[in-house]
Amino acid sequence: MSMARREFLQMLAVAAGSGFALDSARALAANPVNGLYDLPKFGNNVTLMHFTDCHAQLLPIYFREPDVNLGMNDSRGKPPHLVGEALLKHFKISPGSHTAHAFTYLDFEKAARTYGKVGGFAHLAALVKRVRAQRPGALLLDGGDSWQGSATALWSNAQDMVDASKLLGVDIMTGHWEFTYGADRVKEIVTKDFAGKIEFLAQNIRTTDFGDPVFKSYVIREINGVPVAIIGQAFPYTPIANPRYKVADWTFGIQEESLQKTVNEAVAKGAQAVILLSHNGMDVDLKLASRVTGIDAILGGHTHDAIPDPVPVKNSAGTTLVTNAGSNGKFLAVLDLDVRGGAVKGFQYRLMPVFANLLDADKDMAALISRMRAPYEEKLAEKLAVSEGLLYRRGNFNGTFDQLILDALMEVKGAEIAFSPGFRWGTTILPNQTITMENVMDQTAITYPNVTVTDMTGETIKTILEDVCDNLFNPDPYYQQGGDMVRIGGMQYSCDPRQRIGRRISNMTLKGKPIEAGKAYKLASWAPVAEGATGEPVWDVVTTYLRDKKVIRPPKLNRPTLLGVKGNPGIA
């Protein structure tokens, strides 16, 4: 055992013995916070900044990382499938520190009150400027999911995020939720707002009729004299996970062959480093890195995994670094590359948490945000109820905010069972915080928000659960879509992620009685992907419930009984 490792373990033991030292003054004093944002010198010439999945969070927020992020089979116990203490141990992060709070759910409420909110575009902009000062010529890449996730993004038809992204100085982006505004709106923004400012890249989107590219696949940019290719990879399963009718004339997919051709073409044109700006999700990127050659680094998103260090993946021609940069504006990644003799010789990577208390707000960005919010401020600030407990979403099976949505769906709609999608975005509310309209929209702001109530047979419920569960736990990452399990209210079940599709879900019961295959159950759900679905927006159902309750007791989390996950470092 190395000295560093032994010391680290001793440190862990001390921390465990004393409890996490989270007293505000002491904790802040003990952390030389300036060091958090000062980049170590590196014999480099190429720097890329990367953020992803900010989900339209322009203001600082709380965001609790998951306590369940299971990896099965080959991915068991490996990044990104580590949570809490297992994650700290793997990446040698001191418990109780700023960094530990940023990357884990541990002692969340106390740590959040100590270290304050994270993200926000004004603070992110300040950090981007700070990095640019240290790394002149650095490019800023946005991995997508920037235009969706807040009330103001939805109500302004993405305009607030488009303007904020331009002011932030994003150079290149790709997308996923962007497409839920419809193909026409995306094209309008890319050809008008972004013209000459932001490149929107996607090598894996083509027209369904002739297979023509819809966007540019890649660009080559000179960074301090070094030609660097950046290739865009949009979320491959957009027309499946989101409504296909929004992008009816476009086809997506992973498109490995086309990607390999693109990489080869970029290298042939003189690129000395090749970067994939990816919205595949980390598990898909890890597999892709083992099969497609010639990519130096995949800057990844979609699965919202905040992974401190890149994972090096070997393939037949070399090694590709795979990263994932978290979500909700919490992090800014900085990748330094040492490019010499026409090839990448070394790298340095930092995934920096954006602590609003440690960074001054950029004045111009703050002003833009105020201007954008002004028409909506009153509506956003409406107080709906007070939450007694911690409300969060992220996690493989359920979150307390989802439970609140499920409870609202069942009560307001008189349903026996409720489904809520396994989205990974959605901010966190601390105990005794007032739930505002803005908070509700942070969990629900989508362009297909309808609530549907159907009579569904037990057999169909089982089929849906198996289907969604396979999207999460299929042993082949290329069959995973990167969302979490559908959240379920009313009904209990057991789940064995080790099994194949059709055999993972069992023991389905409602109020203690087994679910019957042929019996119909009244089921409420939201976010239908089929065209023509009607029903009131889910935020109306949730606000009705909140106004009625006024005080929300900590929701009783309905999670399935999990089989075969004992000792898995992906579950707390």
Added chain:
Amino acid sequence: MNVLRRSFLKLSAGAGALTAATAAGLVTSGQAWAATWNKSAFESKAVADTLKSLGASNLIDSKDIVITAPDIAENGAVVPIAVTSKIPNTQSISILAEKNPFPLAASFDITSGGEGYVSTRVKMGQTSNVRAIVKADGKFYTAVKEIKITVGGCG
């Protein structure tokens, strides 16, 4: 370029140009292929019967056959599937969606010297292995890819 091509096709459809194309020999008419239609293969409900009707009793796994298709279908009603055969003297390429009620979806005869590449769209009701069968020099070669059909939602 592609915008023009698309407008041209829309115009063509309106003007009945498809008939003209058929007359000019650009599109094959019904009678041309009726003679070689393998009725029993297309009407077989079990994969084993389909293979028997195709005469493909001994299948050899081949890495020279590449199936290009989505891992997860965007629309089960029209799943794009392309098959490339690099096996010399490829005579025919057949595509089976094994769990379809009638597994044989398409069978293409390739004229001598023709490129072993075909592309089509197949309707699939459920997740299934899709099998390509290539006949070359009288022998039958095969490759398989699973295509997942999912209910969708939950991003």
